[in-house]
Amino acid sequence: VRVLLVGFGVVGQSFADLVEHEARKLDHDYGLRPKIVGIVDRKGAAISPAGLDIKKALTSKKQSGTLEGLGHDIYHEGRNGVDTIKDLECEVVIETTPTELTKGEPGLSHVKTAMMEGRHVICTNKGPLAIAMPALMELAHHNGVVFKFSGTVGGGTPILDFAKKCLEGSTIKSISGILNGTSNYILSRMTTEGVAMEDALAEAQKLGYAEADPTYDVGGFDTACKLVITSNYVLGSSMSIKDLDIKGIAKVTQSDIEKAKERGNVIKLIGRVEKVANVAPQEIPMTHPMNVSGTFNAVSFDTYPGGEVTLVGKGAGGKETASSVLRDLIEIRRTFAR
Amino acid sequence: VRVLLVGFGVVGQSFADLVEHEARKLDHDYGLRPKIVGIVDRKGAAISPAGLDIKKALTSKKQSGTLEGLGHDIYHEGRNGVDTIKDLECEVVIETTPTELTKGEPGLSHVKTAMMEGRHVICTNKGPLAIAMPALMELAHHNGVVFKFSGTVGGGTPILDFAKKCLEGSTIKSISGILNGTSNYILSRMTTEGVAMEDALAEAQKLGYAEADPTYDVGGFDTACKLVITSNYVLGSSMSIKDLDIKGIAKVTQSDIEKAKERGNVIKLIGRVEKVANVAPQEIPMTHPMNVSGTFNAVSFDTYPGGEVTLVGKGAGGKETASSVLRDLIEIRRTFAR
Numbered sequence: 001v002r003v004l005l006v007g008f009g010v011v012g013q014s015f016a017d018l019v020e021h022e023a024r025k026l027d028h029d030y031g032l033r034p035k036i037v038g039i040v041d042r043k044g045a046a047i048s049p050a051g052l053d054i055k056k057a058l059t060s061k062k063q064s065g066t067l068e069g070l071g072h073d074i075y076h077e078g079r080n081g082v083d084t085i086k087d088l089e090c091e092v093v094i095e096t097t098p099t100e101l102t103k104g105e106p107g108l109s110h111v112k113t114a115m116m117e118g119r120h121v122i123c124t125n126k127g128p129l130a131i132a133m134p135a136l137m138e139l140a141h142h143n144g145v146v147f148k149f150s151g152t153v154g155g156g157t158p159i160l161d162f163a164k165k166c167l168e169g170s171t172i173k174s175i176s177g178i179l180n181g182t183s184n185y186i187l188s189r190m191t192t193e194g195v196a197m198e199d200a201l202a203e204a205q206k207l208g209y210a211e212a213d214p215t216y217d218v219g220g221f222d223t224a225c226k227l228v229i230t231s232n233y234v235l236g237s238s239m240s241i242k243d244l245d246i247k248g249i250a251k252v253t254q255s256d257i258e259k260a261k262e263r264g265n266v267i268k269l270i271g272r273v274e275k276v277a278n279v280a281p282q283e284i285p286m287t288h289p290m291n292v293s294g295t296f297n298a299v300s301f302d303t304y305p306g307g308e309v310t311l312v313g314k315g316a317g318g319k320e321t322a323s324s325v326l327r328d329l330i331e332i333r334r335t336f337a338r
Numbered sequence: 339v340r341v342l343l344v345g346f347g348v349v350g351q352s353f354a355d356l357v358e359h360e361a362r363k364l365d366h367d368y369g370l371r372p373k374i375v376g377i378v379d380r381k382g383a384a385i386s387p388a389g390l391d392i393k394k395a396l397t398s399k400k401q402s403g404t405l406e407g408l409g410h411d412i413y414h415e416g417r418n419g420v421d422t423i424k425d426l427e428c429e430v431v432i433e434t435t436p437t438e439l440t441k442g443e444p445g446l447s448h449v450k451t452a453m454m455e456g457r458h459v460i461c462t463n464k465g466p467l468a469i470a471m472p473a474l475m476e477l478a479h480h481n482g483v484v485f486k487f488s489g490t491v492g493g494g495t496p497i498l499d500f501a502k503k504c505l506e507g508s509t510i511k512s513i514s515g516i517l518n519g520t521s522n523y524i525l526s527r528m529t530t531e532g533v534a535m536e537d538a539l540a541e542a543q544k545l546g547y548a549e550a551d552p553t554y555d556v557g558g559f560d561t562a563c564k565l566v567i568t569s570n571y572v573l574g575s576s577m578s579i580k581d582l583d584i585k586g587i588a589k590v591t592q593s594d595i596e597k598a599k600e601r602g603n604v605i606k607l608i609g610r611v612e613k614v615a616n617v618a619p620q621e622i623p624m625t626h627p628m629n630v631s632g633t634f635n636a637v638s639f640d641t642y643p644g645g646e647v648t649l650v651g652k653g654a655g656g657k658e659t660a661s662s663v664l665r666d667l668i669e670i671r672r673t674f675a676r
Contacts (some may be wrong), residue, residue, distance in 0.1 A: 026507070082653070158504040165503040166496040169664040179507060287631040289650040298625065305356060306494035306661040311650040312627040313644070322673035323644040326507040 001034050001333055002049075004088055004119075006081045006110050008041040008067070009094035011124050012255045013153065014060060014318035015094065015325045020054045022326075032333050038088045046070045046080035047088055081106055085113045092332060094325060095123040099239065104131040115139045115147070120335075122328045124151035124321055126225040130241040133232045136193060146335050148328035149233075153179065153226045156320025157313030158327065159299050163234040170303040172235065174274040179226040182217035183249050183269040183296030184209045187281075188293045191257050191266055197250075209295055219248035220269060220279040220289060227271035227279060230299070239277060247280040256281075266291055339372050339389075339671055342426055342457075344419045344448050345434035346379040346405070349462050349489065351367060351396060352656035353432065353663045356670040358392045376426045377405060383417035384408045385426055419444055423451045430670060433461040439559060439579065442469040444575070452476045458673075460666045462489035462659055464563040468579040471570050485674050486666035487571075491517065491564045494658025495651030496665065497637050508569075508641040510573065512612040517564040519633030519653045520548045521587050521607040522556035525619075526631045529595050529604055531644060535588075546632055558586035558607060558617040568637070573588035577615060585618040594619075604629050632671050 005012050019026070019034050026032040030192040035051040044171045046052055046067040060069025068075050085093055093114035097107050104127035111292050114121045121140070123129065128136060129149055140147035153159045163172065178184050182204055201218065202208040224246045231237045249269050251309065260267050265283035268290065272278060284290055289310040290298040297315030302308050314320050343350050357364070357372050364370040373389040384390055384405040389407065406413050424433055431452035435445050442465035449466045454457045461467065461476065466474060467487055478485035491497045501510065507606025516522050520542055527538040538555065542548040554560050562584045569575045587607050598605050603621035606628065610616060622628055627648040628636040635653030640646050652658050 014643075022507075025509075152384045156508075156641075157646075157647050158500075162500060164453070166499045166665075168668050169360075169368070170494075170661050171363075289627075289630055289634065292627055293625040298627070298673045303494075303661075305352075305657040306496075307652040307655065309495050309649070311647070311649055313647040317645065319643040320645050323508050323641075327504075330506050338400070 001032065001092055001329065002037045002090035003092045003094060003329070004033050004038040004040070004085065004090045005036055005094050005096065006040045006085065007125070008039050008061060009096060009098065010320045011325070012094070012096040012317035013061060014038070014322035015096070016054050017058060018207050018319065018322045018326060028301070030330050030333060034328060034329060037090050038084055041067060041229070042082045043067070044075060044077040046075045047084065049089065052277050081110045085117060085119070091120060092329065093119045093121050095121065095125050095128075097125050099126040099225065101127055101130060101225070101318065104128045111136060112139060115143045115145055116275060117141055118145060120146040120332045121148070123147070123149045124325060126152045127228065129229050129338040130225040132240065135230065135236040142182060147149045148331060149229065149338050150328050151324035152229050154297050154299070155316040156323045157297060157311060157315065157316055158324065159311055161312055161327065163230070163301060166299060167306065168305055168307070170306045172301050172303050174272065174302045175228070175230060175234065175299065176270055176272040176290065176302075177227065177297070177299035178268050178290055178292060179271050179297055179299070179315065180269060181213065181225070181297060182216050183220075184292065184297070185209050185295045186218070187249060187252065187267060187269065190252070190254065191261075192216045192256065192293070196254065218250060220246045221306050223269060223271040223279045227273060227277055229276055231273040235273065238274070243265065243277070245278040247282070249281050252281050254259055280326045299332070339370065339430055339667070340374040340375045340428035341372050341430045341432060341667070342378070342423065342428045343374055343432050344378045344423065344436065345436075346399060347434065347436065348656035349434040349663070351399060352432070352434070352660035353617050354392050354417070355396060356657065356660045356664060363574060368668050368671060370668060372667060375428050376422055378419045378422050379405060381405070382413060382415040382557050383422045384413045385422065386412050387427065394640070401665070419448045423448060423455060423457070428569045429458060430667065431457045431459050433459065433463050433466075436567065437464040437563065437565070439465055439468060440460060442466045446470060449474060450477060453483055454483045456481055456483060458610065458670045459486070460663055460670070461485070461487045462663060464490045464560070464567065467567050468471065470565040470577065471567065472576040484670045486669060487567065488666050489659040489662035490567050492635050492637070493652055493654040494661045495587050495649060495653065496662065497649055498568065498571050499641060500649055501568070504641060505641055505644065505647070508644045510639050510641050512610065512638075512640045513637065514608055514610040515565065515568070515635070515637035516606050516628055516630060516655065517561045517609050517635055517637070518607060519635060520552065521561070521632045522630070522635070523547050524556070525587060525590065525605060525607065529599075530591065532592065534592065535590065540572070556586050556588060558584045561607060561609040561617045565611060566656040567614055569611040569615055573611065576610070581615070582616070583616040587619050590619050604628070605629050
């Protein structure tokens with residue numbers, strides 16, 4: 001399988017590294033021999049139809065922040081994603097550029113172009129999906145390509161796959177989730193240590209859990225993206241992030257947390273969809289399986305007749321998310337083979 | 339799909355009821371039209387190649403404890419499982435008789451006979467699997483039939499399916515689980531309310547969570563059965579329950595629980611397999627996702643590179659377990675259709 005990697009940040013690099021290290025196992029267990037024929041980052045594109053030297057690519061990126069270490073015949077400075085997707089022959093395009101929520105770019109153009117060129121697409125970028133998921137599903141169908149995005153929800157925790165593959169015959173009545181590790185870290189610190197929100201946020205930033213501008217996480221937008229994707233994929237809705245009522249954790253106070261505690265509850269940032277979807281801080285019982293600490297994510301599916309089932313795992317991380325990309329690639333490979 | 343139900347207790351009745359109520363949905367969503375052509379209980383067998391009247395069967399069982407209400411041409415007093423399996427034409431045999439751990443009977447004979455007759459088998463009875471799982475897997479393979487047993491582990495929580503279908507490309511390094519609701523209820527009550535073990539057990543018995551003879555649950559044997567099944571199915575081991583070191587919760591004291599608490603831990607009855615498998619009370623951190631309360635079950639898969647993923651849900655219950663049987667039936671139907 002020839003693969004073009006668009007985006008070479010933490011997830012892209014982790015995936016390249018994973019494929020390099022697990023090559024023998026992948027071939028043995030799944031008959032999968034991924035060949036990375038192109039990598040595009042912000043600065044340019046590295047291309048080799050015979051397959052790139054992954055170790056060299058990773059070293060170059062680490063040392064210079066670019067792929068120029070691969071040499072002038074391979075590295076093309078200034079070459080962008082869309083042009084590379086159009087020109088380079090491959091079966092699968094993996095989109096891992098950062099999430100952007102006003103227009104979903106450049107991810108949206110990457111995904112669309114890849115589909116129109118007949119490439120299967122794996123996407124870990126939430127932007128294109130939060131904004132235009134129904135259209136993209138339709139475009140994939142129309143072009144006869146597989147479109148997978150397991151890494152957008154739950155990092156390495158297979159939340160979407162679980163709902164699709166393991167709950168057959170049951171009706172999913174509602175989905176609730178703690179989908180943002182940063183917010184959950186902050187609320188957990190406020191709850192268990194009585195830390196003030198500003199201090200918990202500063203800690204999260206120091207530990208690398210939160211960005212310098214924390215709005216995306218703390219304002220509930222990351223949770224909203226993941227809820228849109230989960231609801232559309234699992235329940236067949238056709239939402240975009242604009243359809244959601246979104247409330248972040250900024251106004252949660254120590255006093256709210258204390259009052260919740262007196263009721264035997266904790267406050268969590270919950271994305272929930274039953275008939276409508278929304279994101280807001282909510283109280284849940286302390287004994288509920290979704291009461292997870294630190295940066296964990298947790299999603300509860302309320303099913304009939306199977307009852308409530310909750311999945312808990314790390315919601316982020318380069319190598320964890322790379323494992324989701326790999327799962328998607330194995331599934332695409334299997335679809336081919338049929 | 340013609341189905342023979344062997345065993346008509348809580349799970350068997352819940353399944354019959356579920357199929358009756360969800361008939362339209364099953365046909366619409368999966369093209370599945372299950373027809374129950376036979377039901378065997380302790381007292382006899384009801385048989386109708388055209389399909390039994392399920393409502394009548396459920397009413398008869400509730401009123402008289404037998405299936406005699408279906409009438410003399412349909413109900414055959416004293417007719418047993420093995421003979422019925424041999425004589426009645428059907429595609430799938432569903433075995434839901436109670437777990438028995440010395441010889442696995444009568445479940446083991448039912449399952450073997452069904453396979454030798456070329457029937458696909460769904461089993462919620464842990465006995466045959468705890469004792470002879472490798473042989474049964476082999477027998478199913480040899481006879482070209484599908485053998486499913488989702489309901490044996492986790493009730494309605496799809497633990498086995500999750501491990502098989504959602505963790506591809508990852509290596510499972512170890513599996514740990516809280517697999518017995520009764521023991522977890524007792525330990526939870528001892529931990530959060532300081533109740534003595536005898537009193538917590540009496541409560542569990544009063545609430546219907548524990549049998550009059552609690553050895554099977556409290557002694558760790560139920561956990562051991564589920565661990566054997568999970569390990570064999572997910573990790574490809576070839577264990578029987580005799581290969582396990584099994585320690586129940588009988589010797590856990592309030593003082594043990596207090597000491598654990600001082601270390602930030604709780605004591606749980608854990609079944610664990612890494613290189614070897616064992617069942618024993620273990621300390622886990624209070625903040626661990628497996629620290630579930632009441633009768634919940636929880637299983638953690640430690641995976642590379644996806645990290646630790648934990649699944650939590652009700653571990654028992656008639657209609658929950660029936661949902662697992664239905665999932666298995668949908669999967670068998672799909673295997674046929676290929």
